[in-house]
Amino acid sequence: MESSTSEKHFQFFSNSKCEYFPCHSTNDPENFNCLFCYCPLYALGDKCGGNFTYIAGGIKDCSGCLIPHRREGYDYIIGKYGEIKKLAQKTN
Template identity: 45%
Template sequence: MENSFKYFENRDCKYYPCHKGLEHINCLFCYCPLYFKDECPGNPKYIEKGDKTIKSCIDCTFPHEADNYGEILKRLIP
């Protein structure tokens, strides 16, 4: 897929690829805009650390998949 307003792949990034298992990674949402959403379409894990619960998205590729751009926007715009 070519770089566009819906997709951007930065193979020169020192962290690329940030997730294993994808042939192409959409870097547009490098930091997931859905991190603070309770209803997350990805597959986050929740880690208990003392009296806190931490959302871990280390195994989630949802924001990095090209076809999910529209779904992310729908969840961000009320």
């Protein structure tokens, strides 16, 4: 029997003692996931699916995105690993 996301403890980690916690504005700090402190989807640029903007100099600003910090974000991020893998593959 497959357990629900909330029962998979490896998918959630909260570090409420971190000096930056929470690093994004949230109304639900008890469910703020720190597992993906640095979002692996950043490298996908405009194909990450998150709520981001580009600021001066073409820098991606993800401060409005909570995908990696929500409990259900784990499955979304894992689903994007194929795209991340393609970015990292060696091309000759």
